[in-house]
Amino acid sequence: MELIRVEGIKKSFGGLSVLADVSFTVNKGDVIAVIGPSGAGKSTMLRCLIDLEKVDKGSIWVEGESLVQNGVYAKPEQAKRVTGKMGMVFQSFNLFPHLSVRRNLTLPLMKTQGTSREQANRNAEQLLAKVGLSDKIDAMPSTLSGGQKQRVAIARALMLNPDIMLFDEPTSALDPQLTGEVLNVMRQLAQDSMTMLVVTHEMSFAREVANKILFMCDGEVAECGTPDKIFENPSDPRTASFLGGIVK
Numbered sequence: 001m002e003l004i005r006v007e008g009i010k011k012s013f014g015g016l017s018v019l020a021d022v023s024f025t026v027n028k029g030d031v032i033a034v035i036g037p038s039g040a041g042k043s044t045m046l047r048c049l050i051d052l053e054k055v056d057k058g059s060i061w062v063e064g065e066s067l068v069q070n071g072v073y074a075k076p077e078q079a080k081r082v083t084g085k086m087g088m089v090f091q092s093f094n095l096f097p098h099l100s101v102r103r104n105l106t107l108p109l110m111k112t113q114g115t116s117r118e119q120a121n122r123n124a125e126q127l128l129a130k131v132g133l134s135d136k137i138d139a140m141p142s143t144l145s146g147g148q149k150q151r152v153a154i155a156r157a158l159m160l161n162p163d164i165m166l167f168d169e170p171t172s173a174l175d176p177q178l179t180g181e182v183l184n185v186m187r188q189l190a191q192d193s194m195t196m197l198v199v200t201h202e203m204s205f206a207r208e209v210a211n212k213i214l215f216m217c218d219g220e221v222a223e224c225g226t227p228d229k230i231f232e233n234p235s236d237p238r239t240a241s242f243l244g245g246i247v248k
Contacts, residue, residue, distance in 0.1 A: 002025055030197075030211060035242075045216070084162075085164060089168065163195060208227075222239060
């Protein structure tokens with residue numbers, strides 16, 4: 001079942017073209033790793049999917065509903081419904097520093113879906129247990145390590161019960177030990193059949209956990225295929241050059 005279809009999206013900032021012509025699909029249960037050099041447009045593409053950036057041209061459908069079609073955006077109610085099918089985890093955590101972990105998780109659910117405080121608390125407890133942070137439910141973000149903050153951010157995104165999870169370099173701000181904590185949670189999500197689109201520089205995660213790799217370069221999807229195909233026999237010389245510089 002196709003969950004996301006992206007066709008020919010283009011995005012420029014001023015005179016700088018960031019997305020030149022990006023097309024791909026995401027099927028239910030896919031774990032897609034988006035790799036490529038810095039400046040390739042990976043994070044911008046992800047932000048366009050969830051309407052944090054507007055495309056200049058092209059189309060985005062999520063579960064058959066359009067967010068934007070041929071550059072024309074859906075009405076706000078439909079756009080909100082479409083983007084609500086996705087949860088996003090940022091590289092910088094984006095937790096509310098003045099709220100406890102519990103309130104970081106429960107407040108969005110109560111505000112956006114009208115969920116009762118009691119149900120929101122139950123959901124928060126279940127998801128914090130899932131990411132191994134039950135004992136931090138009443139902690140403040142300032143007392144957490146970077147890895148713990150990112151695991152809280154994943155739990156917060158899951159609170160809204162999204163069909164698709166988007167990750168924008170979720171481990172780039174973490175040291176190797178904390179990176180492992182976060183990747184383990186993401187591996188578990190993959191095992192639970194969560195559909196995931198992950199912008200990452202973690203090649204081991206891309207190779208071991210993803211079922212599909214998108215290699216982006218020069219604002220386009222230069223190559224798409226299975227991990228074995230991309231890592232062992234890339235067809236685009238830019239892919240081979242990129243991987244040759246980082247994969248031993």
